[in-house]
Amino acid sequence: MAKALDPHAAIVTEAAGPDEGGTLRTADGRPLKQALVRSSRRARRRAFLLVLPLLLFILITFVVPIGQMLQRSVKNDGFSANMPSLSAWFHENPRGTEPDDAAWAALAEDLQAAAKARTIGVVGTRINYDMPGTRSLFTSAGRKARSGVEPPYKEAILEMDQKWGDPKLWSVMREASSPYTSNFYLAAVDRTRDEQGDIVSAPAQQQIYVKLFMRTFWLSLVITFMTFLLGFPIAHLLATLPMRRSNLLMILVLLPFWTSLLVRTTAWMVLLQQQGVVNDVLVWLGVIGNNQRLQMIFNQTGTIIAMTHILLPFMILPLYSVMRTINPSYVRAARSLGATSWTAFRRIYFPQTLPGLGAGALLVFILAVGYYITPALVGGSSGQLISNMIAMHMTQTLNWSMAAALAALLLAGVLVLYWVYDRLVGIDNLKLG
Amino acid sequence: MKRTLILTSALIAVAASAQAQDKQLNLLSWGGAYGNSHVQAYVKPFEAKTGIKVAVSDADNPATPIKGQVEAGNVTIDVASVEYADAVRLCDEGLLEEIDSSILTAAGDGTAAADDFIEGAITDCFVGTDVYSMILAYDDSKFSDAKPAGPADFFDTAKFPGKRTMRKGAKFNLELALMADGVAPDQVYEVLGTPEGVDRAFAKLETIKNDVIWWEAGAQPPQLLADGEVTMAFAFNGRIFDAAQKEGKPFKIVWNGQIYEMEGWVVPKGAPNIEAAKEFIAFSTAPEQQARAAEFISYGPPRKSAAALVGNIEGTDVPMGPNLPTFADNMTEALASNLDFWVDHDAELQERFNAWLAAN
Numbered sequence: 001m002a003k004a005l006d007p008h009a010a011i012v013t014e015a016a017g018p019d020e021g022g023t024l025r026t027a028d029g030r031p032l033k034q035a036l037v038r039s040s041r042r043a044r045r046r047a048f049l050l051v052l053p054l055l056l057f058i059l060i061t062f063v064v065p066i067g068q069m070l071q072r073s074v075k076n077d078g079f080s081a082n083m084p085s086l087s088a089w090f091h092e093n094p095r096g097t098e099p100d101d102a103a104w105a106a107l108a109e110d111l112q113a114a115a116k117a118r119t120i121g122v123v124g125t126r127i128n129y130d131m132p133g134t135r136s137l138f139t140s141a142g143r144k145a146r147s148g149v150e151p152p153y154k155e156a157i158l159e160m161d162q163k164w165g166d167p168k169l170w171s172v173m174r175e176a177s178s179p180y181t182s183n184f185y186l187a188a189v190d191r192t193r194d195e196q197g198d199i200v201s202a203p204a205q206q207q208i209y210v211k212l213f214m215r216t217f218w219l220s221l222v223i224t225f226m227t228f229l230l231g232f233p234i235a236h237l238l239a240t241l242p243m244r245r246s247n248l249l250m251i252l253v254l255l256p257f258w259t260s261l262l263v264r265t266t267a268w269m270v271l272l273q274q275q276g277v278v279n280d281v282l283v284w285l286g287v288i289g290n291n292q293r294l295q296m297i298f299n300q301t302g303t304i305i306a307m308t309h310i311l312l313p314f315m316i317l318p319l320y321s322v323m324r325t326i327n328p329s330y331v332r333a334a335r336s337l338g339a340t341s342w343t344a345f346r347r348i349y350f351p352q353t354l355p356g357l358g359a360g361a362l363l364v365f366i367l368a369v370g371y372y373i374t375p376a377l378v379g380g381s382s383g384q385l386i387s388n389m390i391a392m393h394m395t396q397t398l399n400w401s402m403a404a405a406l407a408a409l410l411l412a413g414v415l416v417l418y419w420v421y422d423r424l425v426g427i428d429n430l431k432l433g
Numbered sequence: 434m435k436r437t438l439i440l441t442s443a444l445i446a447v448a449a450s451a452q453a454q455d456k457q458l459n460l461l462s463w464g465g466a467y468g469n470s471h472v473q474a475y476v477k478p479f480e481a482k483t484g485i486k487v488a489v490s491d492a493d494n495p496a497t498p499i500k501g502q503v504e505a506g507n508v509t510i511d512v513a514s515v516e517y518a519d520a521v522r523l524c525d526e527g528l529l530e531e532i533d534s535s536i537l538t539a540a541g542d543g544t545a546a547a548d549d550f551i552e553g554a555i556t557d558c559f560v561g562t563d564v565y566s567m568i569l570a571y572d573d574s575k576f577s578d579a580k581p582a583g584p585a586d587f588f589d590t591a592k593f594p595g596k597r598t599m600r601k602g603a604k605f606n607l608e609l610a611l612m613a614d615g616v617a618p619d620q621v622y623e624v625l626g627t628p629e630g631v632d633r634a635f636a637k638l639e640t641i642k643n644d645v646i647w648w649e650a651g652a653q654p655p656q657l658l659a660d661g662e663v664t665m666a667f668a669f670n671g672r673i674f675d676a677a678q679k680e681g682k683p684f685k686i687v688w689n690g691q692i693y694e695m696e697g698w699v700v701p702k703g704a705p706n707i708e709a710a711k712e713f714i715a716f717s718t719a720p721e722q723q724a725r726a727a728e729f730i731s732y733g734p735p736r737k738s739a740a741a742l743v744g745n746i747e748g749t750d751v752p753m754g755p756n757l758p759t760f761a762d763n764m765t766e767a768l769a770s771n772l773d774f775w776v777d778h779d780a781e782l783q784e785r786f787n788a789w790l791a792a793n
Contacts (some may be wrong), residue, residue, distance in 0.1 A: 029541060060469065117525065117527060118524075118525065118527025119523075119527055120525060121522060121525025121526040121527075122526055124525070128776075128777065129780065132777065132778055132780060132781030133777045133778055133781065134777070135776050135778060136773050136777045137775050139525050154653075169528055205785050205788055205789070206781075206784050206785055206788055207788060208784065208787050208791055212791060240765065250503035273660065273662050274596075274662055275660050275661040275662055276660075298646050298647075334522075379643075380646065380647060381647060381790040381791065382600075382791070384787075384790070384791060389787065392783070392787070395779045396602070396783070397779060397783060399780060
């Protein structure tokens with residue numbers, strides 16, 4: 001007898017005819033539907049086991065680290081974990097309470113404990129994020145507190161430094177006494193909190209992130225458009241040439257794609273700098289004078305040129321794969337029905353390339369938004385993007401919470417644009433290759 | 434009884450010598466020419482003298498693995514070379530062992546180590562090994578008559594035409610701007626500590642903003658100078674020295690207005706071989722070893738008594754002395770980078786600097 005779990009066996013018994021109750025049963029008398037569900041569940045489980053390694057890999061290397069990183073943008077327990085008594089005092093007393101003797105005593109106790117545990121630097125760093133110039137206030141107080149603080153605590157601590165009486169400092173400490181904060185997001189959109197805890201604009205000379213977000217999205221759009229302008233004719237040529245010649249051309253597209261990003265960026269430096277090849281040729285031809293050499297790199301122009309070149313294959317390849325499948329007889333039919341070549345292109349050919357164009361544009365745009373090596377090398381001051389600020393906070397200022405907040409906003413921006421794209425073009429229309 | 438005693442002591446001696454041979458030290462350095470100077474001047478003589486085996490590994494910035502290892506509770510590094518700023522920060526965060534300065538070797542004339550080191554070279558957790566600096570450099574072939582002589586000339590594009598290159602960041606540049614604006618080196622941080630001083634520094638930078646190419650990697654300034662893209666650079670002295678010395682480029686260093694900083698040894702908290710680490714630190718920071726290291730790379734020894742011992746540049750018969758930031762003549766208009774100021778104001782001024790750069 002066939003095993004009950006074998007679907008073929010079930011079908012065989014089904015062919016044997018319905019039983020008295022009207023429901024189909026397998027040979028061992030269980031309802032057919034149940035047996036089928038069971039067997040397909042087992043198959044699904046096996047399939048799941050096959051993809052499980054990949055799933056775990058993605059979970060461990062992608063979802064968990066990104067989740068942890070994003071968590072940092074709202075959570076920073078540098079103060080609350082190391083100054084427990086003072087944090088407790090802040091929770092018991094509402095905003096606006098003048099620091100009383102209990103508060104000063106808690107501060108003295110925490111300072112001594114943190115100095116002994118050598119975590120005072122962590123506390124100072126956390127407060128310094130919200131109020132620049134206070135890190136050394138904590139570390140020097142810690143150094144003094146290690147030898148002991150005698151009551152009355154208020155006088156003793158003010159003796160160390162008058163800055164301890166600053167209401168702004170107490171307001172900032174109150175903010176930091178909870179491990180969760182929205183301050184990093186506020187800072188990421190050029191906002192800050194005043195002494196009352198209200199949200200206000202950051203000082204004009206500190207405002208930078210909103211401008212850089214706008215610039216990042218604008219430059220990415222420009223670069224996407226440039227890759228479209230340059231890539232469309234090439235993709236068309238590749239798709240219509242005989243196979244042998246188009247393969248040769250394809251290598252020319254792919255060769256730079258396989259070359260290291262840094263090599264290509266450096267090559268652009270050699271070409272575009274003021275003493276570079278392009279300027280030399282222009283001077284030699286007499287187009288410009290020797291002292292009128294063009295500034296084409298270390299500014300926005302440099303960023304656009306280098307990034308357009310680097311991202312070009314991401315536009316050409318999806319376009320090419322779509323164009324290859326377009327039947328040339330449609331355009332011929334349109335022409336024979338009297339359409340001009342422009343009309344035939346606009347109404348017949350171009351709409352058919354949209355899935356490839358959509359995929360290419362989305363790829364190029366999303367890659368461009370997150371680019372940072374190229375703008376760092378050739379962008380000078382006006383070609384910096386938001387990712388350069390994220391990198392700076394990761395590696396130089398070590399303010400990872402700030403980096404995480406900026407990265408989260410960037411991610412949100414891309415998701416919103418993706419949603420808009422889905423609304424306008426439809427994600428089903430995408431053809432990646 | 435006597436035999437037992439002899440046997441026992443022999444056993445102990447064997448065990449002790451076996452232990453001495455087993456002794457090992459894990460050193461984390463930077464690699465490159467700088468790491469090589471550590472190996473040649475410190476590691477090889479140390480192994481020859483003590484028999485302790487030193488395993489050297491490299492990192493882009495050894496401070497990063499220290500933080501990682503101590504926080505994970507799995508420390509394998511015994512000694513690491515880090516920048517002064519990182520040493521202070523790691524020390525404040527409790528990630529380093531304290532080093533007692535009494536273990537250090539005294540100077541040849543008997544001066545205690547604590548007095549022989551330049552100011553600030555020994556802290557709770559850190560012993561300085563060398564001094565490097567940010568200096569002004571120019572392409573000699575571009576200025577035939579007058580030569581640039583200090584920070585003010587760097588900002589004078591009328592007298593010394595051509596583009597400049599500066600590090601992309603607030604640190605070093607604000608100090609240089611103030612010195613160019615006439616602030617004496619010993620007043621720089623006092624002025625920079627006030628809002629007016631910061632405004633003044635940015636206003637001075639503004640005067641050459643359109644003539645500056647900003648560099649990020651240390652290798653860029655000599656490259657930009659060599660390409661003729663810039664005529665003057667504000668860069669690390671070692672890089673410019675290497676390009677001038679090894680590749681024969683016509684680069685000249687202006688020591689007036691140099692801003693110097695230190696690198697040195699630290700011991701991560703919970704290092705496995707602390708005693709060997711301390712032995713190594715005492716050995717490598719002795720004046721002779723410090724002087725030897727300076728012959729391999731143009732970073733100056735932070736000990737006063739070591740300066741006179743520095744010989745010729747390794748492999749040549751050119752004296753290294755005058756090429757070091759710590760050479761007496763080079764120190765007359767020098768500024769010691771103030772770490773406390775920068776840990777407090779780094780984020781704030783860096784953000785302002787970026788905002789200033791982004792505003793066209």
